[in-house]
Amino acid sequence: MRETLDAIRPPDEEAMAAARARHDRLTKPAGSLGALEELSIRLAGLAGTCPPPLPAPAAVAVFAGDHGVHAQRVSPWPQEVTVQMVANYLAGGAVVNAFAREVGAGVHVVDVGVAADLDPAPGLIVAKVRPGTDDLAVGPAMSEADARAAIEAGIRVADRLVADGARILIAGDMGIANTTPAAALIAAFTGRDAAEVTGRGTGIDDYTLQLKTSVVRTALRRLPADPDPLRVLAEVGGLEHAAIAGFMLAAAAHRVPLIVDGVNTLAGALVAAALHPGVTAALVAGHRSVEPGATAALAHLGLDPLIDLHMRLGEGTGAVLALPIVAAAVRVLHEVATFDSAGVTEK
Amino acid sequence: MRETLDAIRPPDEEAMAAARARHDRLTKPAGSLGALEELSIRLAGLAGTCPPPLPAPAAVAVFAGDHGVHAQRVSPWPQEVTVQMVANYLAGGAVVNAFAREVGAGVHVVDVGVAADLDPAPGLIVAKVRPGTDDLAVGPAMSEADARAAIEAGIRVADRLVADGARILIAGDMGIANTTPAAALIAAFTGRDAAEVTGRGTGIDDYTLQLKTSVVRTALRRLPADPDPLRVLAEVGGLEHAAIAGFMLAAAAHRVPLIVDGVNTLAGALVAAALHPGVTAALVAGHRSVEPGATAALAHLGLDPLIDLHMRLGEGTGAVLALPIVAAAVRVLHEVATFDSAGVTEK
Incomplete structure (x- = not known):
């Protein structure tokens, strides 16, 4: 139990910032995925990497x-x-x-x-x-x-x-x-x-x-x-x-x-x-x-x-x-095209 | 359009009653699936059969x-x-x-x-x-x-x-x-x-x-x-x-x-x-x-x-x-065991 408790680390702020920045580049209005965006950012912080691993199996x-x-x-x-x-x-x-x-x-x-x-x-x-x-x-x-x-x-x-x-x-x-x-x-x-x-x-x-x-x-x-x-x-x-x-x-x-x-x-x-x-x-x-x-x-x-x-x-x-x-929240960070890559004009 | 409108039928009450009765026999407390039970009953009424077809593809x-x-x-x-x-x-x-x-x-x-x-x-x-x-x-x-x-x-x-x-x-x-x-x-x-x-x-x-x-x-x-x-x-x-x-x-x-x-x-x-x-x-x-x-x-x-x-x-x-x-709501009606079939005692 001690070993497990000692292994728990705080969320990785850098990975969370990367996930936030990535959301703003994806082909969707900023913030339009509501709670799913926050969730994917949390999971990036947990994994310490952006995008976080797909949660499967x-x-x-x-x-x-x-x-x-x-x-x-x-x-x-x-x-x-x-x-x-x-x-x-x-x-x-x-x-x-x-x-x-x-x-x-x-x-x-x-x-x-x-x-x-x-x-x-x-x-x-x-x-x-x-x-x-x-x-x-x-x-x-x-x-x-x-x-x-x-x-x-x-x-x-x-x-x-x-x-x-x-x-x-x-x-x-x-x-x-x-x-x-x-x-x-x-x-x-x-x-x-x-x-x-x-x-x-x-x-x-x-x-x-x-x-x-x-x-x-x-x-x-x-x-x-x-x-x-x-x-x-x-x-x-x-x-x-x-x-x-x-x-x-x-x-x-x-x-x-x-x-x-x-x-x-x-x-x-x-x-x-x-x-x-x-x-x-x-x-x-x-x-x-x-x-x-x-x-x-x-x-x-x-x-x-x-x-x-x-x-x-x-x-x-x-x-x-x-x-x-x-x-689905995690997949967005993996798979959705950016405005640049998809050739979609921004507002 | 006329043909389509004429083909719309009211929900099948018998199929809905069968779905309701089936829910009460499944190995779970009655009503414990909340809105999913109502949804599956509605879909039985729509299909005119219980269980309704699995919604795939x-x-x-x-x-x-x-x-x-x-x-x-x-x-x-x-x-x-x-x-x-x-x-x-x-x-x-x-x-x-x-x-x-x-x-x-x-x-x-x-x-x-x-x-x-x-x-x-x-x-x-x-x-x-x-x-x-x-x-x-x-x-x-x-x-x-x-x-x-x-x-x-x-x-x-x-x-x-x-x-x-x-x-x-x-x-x-x-x-x-x-x-x-x-x-x-x-x-x-x-x-x-x-x-x-x-x-x-x-x-x-x-x-x-x-x-x-x-x-x-x-x-x-x-x-x-x-x-x-x-x-x-x-x-x-x-x-x-x-x-x-x-x-x-x-x-x-x-x-x-x-x-x-x-x-x-x-x-x-x-x-x-x-x-x-x-x-x-x-x-x-x-x-x-x-x-x-x-x-x-x-x-x-x-x-x-x-x-x-x-x-x-x-x-x-x-x-x-x-x-x-x-x-998932439909699958319950297809796949979940009944109290009798699973040998689970009822309250």
């Missing part, structure tokens, strides 16, 4: 874990749905698989904490730290050593995917009840009240939402003032949130962009940013989930999402959907 | 024309930029080409009214009605016969692209000064004031915006109360707006979806909807342009855009960027 990692807090009935779904959905991802039958096929991304599933033994399968990365967390409603979700081990598992996944050729990473999550620890992490790192950041997840009723909010609020009371990020993660987080944080830190260390999905990956991003604020230079917000915690986390991280389609599925779906937009 | 048509109103100095760009940009599209050097390569769409350029003779070239569809419009500031932009001929040119382009295998169409535009007739068309069809719908186009200054708004307002005064759509188009429109309207009507007649881009294609959509309100069932709003007329037109047509990234380039760029989102 893309690798999606869906981090899966289970949650002791499921015992509090914060979700109407049985816990075994986590492992059933892992099987669905591996068989290619989930929404994230359909979206990934559409945009040409590969899908990997990372078992960082599923409460069941999984058989080896193509596409499954076994990195289990423990079979699910303890119930955060009654005590720490895990030890700080486990939290650190899960972060390091996420780092290793990114290291491996980048070594295998990935030039953009996409973070996804699966874990029944995981929007409860996500809300707790978001409240802890943004300073918002539990009620502001706790949402309906898969679609819970008013009673369950009240219960879930109260679970989050109670757990947060155990945190000292200004706690260490690892302590927060261990106390109220999930194994997949920890691994996602590590995944993001390693992306930043490799200067490879990473598309963030919804509330769970954003909770991981807050952990990562608490460990090293420079990580945000590598993060692209794929979409705005309807979960209130997502909007709170995006604001705290200073990220503007590319898509806002009222989605709330997780799995990385909103991030995968944004991949062609990110790739 | 995709064909982009950039309709190009010149505008007599350019003489009023409503744009800082020289008129010859229209023909120069047509050459840029044909050489593959514009932003729409880069975006289309990213998403796997083919780009065609339709000369429906460029004020120059174009040499034949691969990708160029010659359908010139006349070399540009007359100045709408001082009289009708064109005759009703020319407006009809341009609509029919657009119909023939769609007929040809669908016959060649396209399963989704994307409308783009090029024509220096064309946001002036677009604003006039939008004001005429939505009933909004010229000042509400006239924008800065490629980025004009305050003085030019005032002039442009005044040109639009003056031209609108020549229209009778409740004029025929063809009369509006002839009086204040452009050849590319007319052709885009025809392109959309033919897409609807073929039950093929069409992604709308910014303010110019939306102006064409308003013409099409005035000729046959059923056309909107085939239209997908790709993005929300920053042009104020775009938002007015989207509201009038009842369309919610998929992307909102502060773009204002035209050429079809915002629509092309939305293609993978449309395709």
Whole structure:
């Protein structure tokens, strides 16, 4: 973890200036690509070169874990749905698989904490730290050593995917009840009240939402003032949130962009940013989930999402959907003719 | 034109009901794909079958024309930029080409009214009605016969692209000064004031915006109360707006979806909807342009855009960027496993 944190560098101002200057020479009115211009400039800064590399191939990692807090009935779904959905991802039958096929991304599933033994399968990365967390409603979700081990598992996944050729990473999550620890992490790192950041997840009723909010609020009371990020993660987080944080830190260390999905990956991003604020230079917000915690986390991280389609599925779906937009933004710097080269008169 | 209008059918309620029912059986929380679920249901209704066909291959048509109103100095760009940009599209050097390569769409350029003779070239569809419009500031932009001929040119382009295998169409535009007739068309069809719908186009200054708004307002005064759509188009429109309207009507007649881009294609959509309100069932709003007329037109047509990234380039760029989102929405109905088939427990 230390090595990864130490490798994170600030954006390259020279590459960003080159990207800005290049945009003004391309055959389009200056500024007419709006947020895409800013995005391509950020990615030049991350890569340290203009144009930045085309973000392909893309690798999606869906981090899966289970949650002791499921015992509090914060979700109407049985816990075994986590492992059933892992099987669905591996068989290619989930929404994230359909979206990934559409945009040409590969899908990997990372078992960082599923409460069941999984058989080896193509596409499954076994990195289990423990079979699910303890119930955060009654005590720490895990030890700080486990939290650190899960972060390091996420780092290793990114290291491996980048070594295998990935030039953009996409973070996804699966874990029944995981929007409860996500809300707790978001409240802890943004300073918002539990009620502001706790949402309906898969679609819970008013009673369950009240219960879930109260679970989050109670757990947060155990945190000292200004706690260490690892302590927060261990106390109220999930194994997949920890691994996602590590995944993001390693992306930043490799200067490879990473598309963030919804509330769970954003909770991981807050952990990562608490460990090293420079990580945000590598993060692209794929979409705005309807979960209130997502909007709170995006604001705290200073990220503007590319898509806002009222989605709330997780799995990385909103991030995968944004991949062609990110790739299109970069392509402009590679492929669009300049006024001079195309013989187009300027105003 | 008559034949095309007569072929437009209302959405198939049965196919829509089947798509809705299918969404509830897929391995995801009900409703968790937000606007994508509604989109896929609409496309099932358009196609008359569930799942609707995958929207591939995709064909982009950039309709190009010149505008007599350019003489009023409503744009800082020289008129010859229209023909120069047509050459840029044909050489593959514009932003729409880069975006289309990213998403796997083919780009065609339709000369429906460029004020120059174009040499034949691969990708160029010659359908010139006349070399540009007359100045709408001082009289009708064109005759009703020319407006009809341009609509029919657009119909023939769609007929040809669908016959060649396209399963989704994307409308783009090029024509220096064309946001002036677009604003006039939008004001005429939505009933909004010229000042509400006239924008800065490629980025004009305050003085030019005032002039442009005044040109639009003056031209609108020549229209009778409740004029025929063809009369509006002839009086204040452009050849590319007319052709885009025809392109959309033919897409609807073929039950093929069409992604709308910014303010110019939306102006064409308003013409099409005035000729046959059923056309909107085939239209997908790709993005929300920053042009104020775009938002007015989207509201009038009842369309919610998929992307909102502060773009204002035209050429079809915002629509092309939305293609993978449309395709992903349809893929869900084709490829995602059901709870039963995947062995996933329901809540």
